[in-house]
Amino acid sequence: MRWSRQLIPTLREVPQEAEIPSHQLMLRAGLIRKLGAGLYTFLPLGLRALRKVERIVREEMNRAGALEILMPALHPKEVWEQTGRYELLRDVMFKVKDRQQREMVLGPTHEEIVTDLVAHEVSSYRQLPVNLYQIQTKFRDEIRPRFGLMRAKEFIMKDGYSFDADLDGAEKSYRSMYEAYQRVFQRCGLRAKIVEADTGAMGGSSSHEFMVLADSGEDGLVECDACSYAANLERAESVLRSAPSFADAEKDPEKIATPGLRTVEEVAGFFQSPPARLIKTLIYVADGKPVAALVPGNRDVNEIKLRRALGAKALELADAATIARVTGAPVGFAGPVGLSIPLVVDAKLRGYRGAVTGANEADAHLRSVDIERDVKVTEFADISFAIEGDGCPRCAGTLRAKRGVEVGHVFKLGTKYSEQLGALYLGEDGQKRPCVMGCYGIGVTRTLQAVIEQSHDDNGIIWPATIAPAEVEVLLINEQHAASVETAGKLVEGLKNVGIEVLFDERAERPGVKFKDADLLGLPLRINVGERGLAKGSIELRARHSGETLVVPVESAVETACARLAELKRACAPGGE
Template sequence: MKQTMTLIPTLRETPADAEIKSHQLLLRAGFMRQNSSGVYSFMPLGIRVLQKIETIVREEMENAGAVELLMPALQQAEFWQESGRWYSYGPELMRLKDRNNREFALGATHEEVITSLVRDEVKSYKRLPLTVYQIQTKFRDEKRPRFGLLRGREFIMKDAYSFHANQESLDEVYQRLFTAYTNIFTRCGVDFRAVIADSGAMGGKDTHEFMVLSEVGEDTIAYSDTSDYAANVEMAPVILTKERSTETENPLEKIETPGQKTIEDVASFLNVSQQQCIKTLLFKVDDKYVAVLVRGDHEVNDIKLKNFYDAGSVELASPAETQEILGCPVGSLGPVGLKEVEILADQEVEFLVNAVTGANEEDFHYINVNPNRDFEVSQYTDLRFIQEGDVSPDGEGTIKFAKGIEVGHVFKLGTRYSEAMNAVYLDENGRSQPMIMGCYGIGVSRTLAAVAEQFNDDKGLLWPANLAPYQVHLIPVNMKDDTQAAVAEELYQDLKAQGLAVLMDDRKERAGVKFADSDLIGIPVRVTVGKKAADGILEVKIRKTGEVLEVNKAELAETLKGLL
């Protein structure tokens, strides 16, 4: 492609509202443009990268036995009403009415449509399992669209759905797609982790998120520094490695702590470590109040608490609620003498000897508090967030934290949709059974941004060879020089004929402008046609390393193929 024929609107300045590298560079290098908040046009360079990702996704999905189809964006409300999500999805689901006043949703996801389709067409166990996928535009009216393609309102996803007659079949396909996803992100060249994720209200057992590691990620990953263990920080269990202190238990003592409310205040005032304190928090778990104890330097993990009680909702009680129920301020809570509510404690609280707690009375704390001697709890269990430095839950290595951009998700849905929408099949015995389902998503346009976020330097983008919009950037330094123009044209035709994807900068711009644009765009290899072109010598530069070679015209194609 010649640059005078296409549209690559590069920008010198960083757009003011673009906060992160990928957003800034994809705009500056002319890969995309915003239409309205969270809605973008993919410019000619952008769609080429998008299509390369799509090709990789298609190949790996086909290898995994998934079959492509294409469902509509315009989805009748009835489907969403059947699943119940018409009412629960909230304002993220964009809705409209047609000319006959019938309600529709714009597809935010396609569980309802595919469940309806398969329900109508598959009636027997003989037609199962079935795994289908599509690459389709999705619409979600995000409250705060941001970070360019990372959180948009119209975006491209690959979504797949599998249908099964038994759990083993789901497990097998789940594993196959897990492998496909690993292949896809490996081929995209990104540094990623498959992370154990929260199955939430879906009741599924297995669910993994595929996270591209990046400081701008919205999720925190806890991973082992030596094994391949990785989990969403909310999901990582803490394993017990310490033992109870052998220190002698001293007599319980109540002391005055005027004005000391936080763990930091109290520890400092009493000159003890925060690890020696017990933090007491009042939670509302569904309709019941529970006091939760963790060590002073630990944080309660709501999800573990929610899962412990198999609860629908968990929230911290307000100061007013706390005052009303326990008769004291939030900063003075403690388990000693607490009779009003059930007490639940993190497993590590039991190991404390001579700890510090609130006395359920303003300006007073207990010291020398000993679990089981001074208070009883209904259970000690894992209730806290894992921390950096903890032992990895698989027993291998130490936990570190990283931020991640979620680019994929594999999920065992179970019968959530098939039961709600009556997607049943007849089993070998002629009995009607709900289909068991899995769903599997990849954010295609988000992956493009995640790649851009990982591959850039201070001059611009650095595309991995198999995602680059073109393989070779051919730059005649001076298009007004007839020799250079002719050599460039000859090379352009020749390299194309040899199967290389070439972008040629045939603009009559200054060399400095061309080189700066070229660095910004980030095609892996640049061929400069300059003054030595008359002697058949060209300069080849590797964008990533800056390495420069002089190459004879006759050897150019082979050299480039070797480099790519």
């Protein structure tokens, strides 16, 4: 590849639209360009890197025995209606009509489509297990597309689906995908943290996310500083090592005037107490009935956990009228003492004494509330989010809060979709049973950007050798110097002959511009060919990740570059190879 014949529109300035480093660098290095909100074109070098990620994904799926297929992106809406997800995913699905006014959707995911396929093509236990995957474009109408490929409206995903005869088989399929994912991300040069996750709208029984830690990540997680426990915030459990005790714990509840003070900060300030001394009382409506959820003042209600604790289908915060009716007070003054609706109390409030709560009366709070003495608790349950400093649920360690980007997700789906769509098989005993499913996703375009988010410096991208758009850049410092031109040309040929992908920067540009672009684009190795070195019969070999520069005799340059590159690739090999 000659730079002058390529389309590599590098930018000196940081584009205003890009907020996080990886997005800025993908634009600046000329890898992608924006068409509209959440819509990007891959330019030649961006596409080369993307194809390498896809190849790694494909190789690891095939190695694990999964079979590649390609399903349509355009679906008749009826398939989606069969599972009720036409309604459930209404907001994220792009809907279109064909010329006969038939309603169709652009697929945000493919559980329904693949299960419908298996329902038609698989009928006997002899055909199981089967694991099907595709690498394909998905469409989601994101409310706020941002961060480039991290949250786009159109993106490439590897989605895979396993069908087994029973739970044991499904567990094996799940393990095999879990391990394949570890290999995929290692080979892409990514350090991905595996966290326990909630199954959310997917249904199913358990799931893990592969997260890339990054301050810009949109997902919260906690990890233990002592053991391997890690979970996303929706799912994370945690413990309090001891119940806190606050001032005046021995006294009876006492009403204190707190005119106009509604927020935790305002009330805590008034009582000169930490926010944890407050008990927040939130009124929800669960399946049409009001309930109160109590959490410590320094924590938020985790509605996923609350809904599970209540066994409720629908859950929403009560409106002001309902709150007034249930508590007798305006919003901001609800408290648990004397409430006659069911009270779900966060397990971390067990043993709480000397707490401050709303008084169910405008402009008043109660102090010296003892949760077990003064409150009619319906149920203690874990209904709050874990926070930094909580105890680990698995060991004596402490949880640390982190942010991350989800690059992969594996789910045990169970039989929800196979029952709804009739993916049944005839067992050895002649009985019909639903296939036990798993589903497995990798955000391919997101993975590419996550690599850059994790691997860059102030000067640009630092590509892992396995997915770099090219492996070596040969940089001709002065294109007017005949001996340099000749040597650089020979080096490029020599590298190509041993199978190395070379980008040859032979542009008529100032050396400073070429050096800056080289660092920005960040190929793993760079060979500088210049007059001064050639006078001594040598070139410079520079490693992008370490900044280390070797002076190498011209005749051994190809060999040295090969050896260095092999080392860099080994660094991305899955463990034990």
